[in-house]
Amino acid sequence: MCNRSLFAASLLTAFSLPAGAQNQTLPQRLGYPADAKLLIIHADDLAVAHAQDMASFEALDRGAVSSASVMVPCPWLTEVADYAKTHPEADLGLHLTLTSEWKTYRWGPTAPRDQVASLLDPQGYLFSETLEALRHIKPEEAEREVRAQVETALKMGIRPTHLDSHMAVLFAKPALLAVLINVAHDYHLPFLMLKIPGVPLDMYSALKPTDVLLDHVFMAAPPIKPEDWLSYYTHILKTLPPGVSELIVHLAYDDAEMRAVTVDHPDYGSAWRQRDFNVVTSPEFRVALEENHIKMVTWRELGKLLPKP
Amino acid sequence: MCNRSLFAASLLTAFSLPAGAQNQTLPQRLGYPADAKLLIIHADDLAVAHAQDMASFEALDRGAVSSASVMVPCPWLTEVADYAKTHPEADLGLHLTLTSEWKTYRWGPTAPRDQVASLLDPQGYLFSETLEALRHIKPEEAEREVRAQVETALKMGIRPTHLDSHMAVLFAKPALLAVLINVAHDYHLPFLMLKIPGVPLDMYSALKPTDVLLDHVFMAAPPIKPEDWLSYYTHILKTLPPGVSELIVHLAYDDAEMRAVTVDHPDYGSAWRQRDFNVVTSPEFRVALEENHIKMVTWRELGKLLPKP
Numbered sequence: 001m002c003n004r005s006l007f008a009a010s011l012l013t014a015f016s017l018p019a020g021a022q023n024q025t026l027p028q029r030l031g032y033p034a035d036a037k038l039l040i041i042h043a044d045d046l047a048v049a050h051a052q053d054m055a056s057f058e059a060l061d062r063g064a065v066s067s068a069s070v071m072v073p074c075p076w077l078t079e080v081a082d083y084a085k086t087h088p089e090a091d092l093g094l095h096l097t098l099t100s101e102w103k104t105y106r107w108g109p110t111a112p113r114d115q116v117a118s119l120l121d122p123q124g125y126l127f128s129e130t131l132e133a134l135r136h137i138k139p140e141e142a143e144r145e146v147r148a149q150v151e152t153a154l155k156m157g158i159r160p161t162h163l164d165s166h167m168a169v170l171f172a173k174p175a176l177l178a179v180l181i182n183v184a185h186d187y188h189l190p191f192l193m194l195k196i197p198g199v200p201l202d203m204y205s206a207l208k209p210t211d212v213l214l215d216h217v218f219m220a221a222p223p224i225k226p227e228d229w230l231s232y233y234t235h236i237l238k239t240l241p242p243g244v245s246e247l248i249v250h251l252a253y254d255d256a257e258m259r260a261v262t263v264d265h266p267d268y269g270s271a272w273r274q275r276d277f278n279v280v281t282s283p284e285f286r287v288a289l290e291e292n293h294i295k296m297v298t299w300r301e302l303g304k305l306l307p308k309p
Numbered sequence: 310m311c312n313r314s315l316f317a318a319s320l321l322t323a324f325s326l327p328a329g330a331q332n333q334t335l336p337q338r339l340g341y342p343a344d345a346k347l348l349i350i351h352a353d354d355l356a357v358a359h360a361q362d363m364a365s366f367e368a369l370d371r372g373a374v375s376s377a378s379v380m381v382p383c384p385w386l387t388e389v390a391d392y393a394k395t396h397p398e399a400d401l402g403l404h405l406t407l408t409s410e411w412k413t414y415r416w417g418p419t420a421p422r423d424q425v426a427s428l429l430d431p432q433g434y435l436f437s438e439t440l441e442a443l444r445h446i447k448p449e450e451a452e453r454e455v456r457a458q459v460e461t462a463l464k465m466g467i468r469p470t471h472l473d474s475h476m477a478v479l480f481a482k483p484a485l486l487a488v489l490i491n492v493a494h495d496y497h498l499p500f501l502m503l504k505i506p507g508v509p510l511d512m513y514s515a516l517k518p519t520d521v522l523l524d525h526v527f528m529a530a531p532p533i534k535p536e537d538w539l540s541y542y543t544h545i546l547k548t549l550p551p552g553v554s555e556l557i558v559h560l561a562y563d564d565a566e567m568r569a570v571t572v573d574h575p576d577y578g579s580a581w582r583q584r585d586f587n588v589v590t591s592p593e594f595r596v597a598l599e600e601n602h603i604k605m606v607t608w609r610e611l612g613k614l615l616p617k618p
Contacts, residue, residue, distance in 0.1 A: 075414070256359065257358075257360070
């Protein structure tokens with residue numbers, strides 16, 4: 001069972017939320033025609049490993065992705081912080097992390113362990129599975145950890161453009177979603193927001209009318225055959241609806257380190273991430289963006305729509 | 310300036326300490342002739358990176374090294390714990406770690422940060438340099454961290470056979486050496502002990518007559534030219550004095566991960582570690598051991614000489 005099925009399932013359903021008091025479409029508010037097709041191509045999981053960082057930095061540098069988000073508790077955070085300092089234009093958000101999903105390679109919290117005990121498995125690492133994490137996590141400790149991650153990123157010189165949630169933990173319960181939204185409000189940041197079909201609307205009670213919400217979110221999920229990788233992604237581009245969407249990818253070089261990180265987990269594993277990298281940097285993907293009149297945008301642009309602090 | 314010069318300088322001088330009340334040589338106590346040449350070939354820095362673990366495990370599995378020690382605060386500890394569980398015979402000690410020396414890739418303490426504040430640089434990582442660490446570290450906080458590392462290793466299923474000190478921090482001041490010795494006594498473990506020439510004897514006041522001390526320690530230090538690697542090591546074997554000695558090596562595969570870990574630091578860097586691996590696994594090194602009648606031994610054998618708990 002894939003650790004990320006919940007995440008994948010929720011993301012595979014396009015959603016749209018009321019635009020609040022806004023009468024314009026989100027593309028219009030960004031200066032585009034009302035029916036423009038705008039896409040954030042977003043690399044997840046920066047800092048998890050050197051191979052993930054290098055592939056994601058290469059894709060950012062080549063303009064193959066427009067945005068990425070960073071896992072603050074992970075070992076290679078320092079490498080991302082160095083990149084952030086030398087690439088101040090890079091659109092880097094925080095992939096707020098309350099789980100540690102790989103079989104051997106694990107990480108703990110950013111906050112002191114004794115202050116976030118409900119987030120930890122018996123060995124002191126973050127829980128492996130989203131559902132297991134949800135059974136144990138106290139929302140006030142999740143908030144403490146999330147705030148520690150934001151403060152650590154800032155101290156390291158990463159000025160995040162947005163917030164999202166690793167393995168969907170913060171999207172899965174009203175009290176946790178409120179943590180995400182409240183912290184985003186406090187730091188004046190836009191955030192990824194997932195509307196899971198059938199979830200009651202009080203899930204979203206912490207939202208403000210001024211929040212900027214994406215129109216659609218897409219992410220590959222098992223099962224996809226390796227030979228179908230390119231066609232899976234180009235199909236998304238061919239059928240992309242108007243509005244502002246995000247396409248989430250996981251980029252890494254398939255090398256010894258990454259195979260060890262993702263050992264025994266082909267879903268979102270090392271070869272999977274290399275295939276994602278190969279697709280987003282391919283000429284075919286680039287052509288599909290152009291032919292379907294899709295404009296790449298960033299979370300930084302969305303952040304400019306928020307009220308000034 | 311190499312971060313490890315202090316360590317290297319102290320180690321390059323062979324030393325011997327009084328054998329306490331013992332009348333036998335250490336080889337005799339281990340069941341060998343009085344003038345036997347016994348050698349622990351010891352791989353340092355396990356857990357620092359996957360490439361370090363894989364090369365060190367390969368060398369252990371092939372019998373190219375007889376012992377190794379583990380850096381508990383480092384990201385790949387979980388991989389070493391897995392290896393320890395499947396290789397209960399492996400001679401694994403703890404490379405007690407109070408520094409984090411690489412340029413980009415950094416790690417923090419094992420104990421909660423707020424309990425070991427004197428060990429941390431402004432970004433919350435362990436200090437980069439031994440001398441900088443020595444200027445700041447409070448011995449009682451060093452002891453708290455060292456005990457946290459031992460307890461974490463035990464909780465992870467690593468049953469250490471010995472203790473030593475990364476970058477010689479615990480060898481450099483009487484109060485820190487007392488931490489190493491006292492913790493080793495509490496866990497009934499042998500420990501690496503360095504006698505730095507010119508250091509007053511009260512440095513060693515925490516020792517007990519029953520402690521088992523090595524006769525000589527050797528470790529490569531800059532400058533060595535790559536082409537001299539094999540001859541450097543075979544010279545040590547050819548001139549090895551009788552007694553129990555340790556030869557410290559640093560083993561890793563020279564790959565993308567290891568080059569990123571050790572970036573801008575050729576001394577003890579990625580290629581250095583690959584050269585160490587190549588030498589200890591070479592037929593020439595094996596032949597030199599045989600021709601010079603050197604028997605490889607382990608810390609576990611030395612531990613059996615300690616009084617029973």
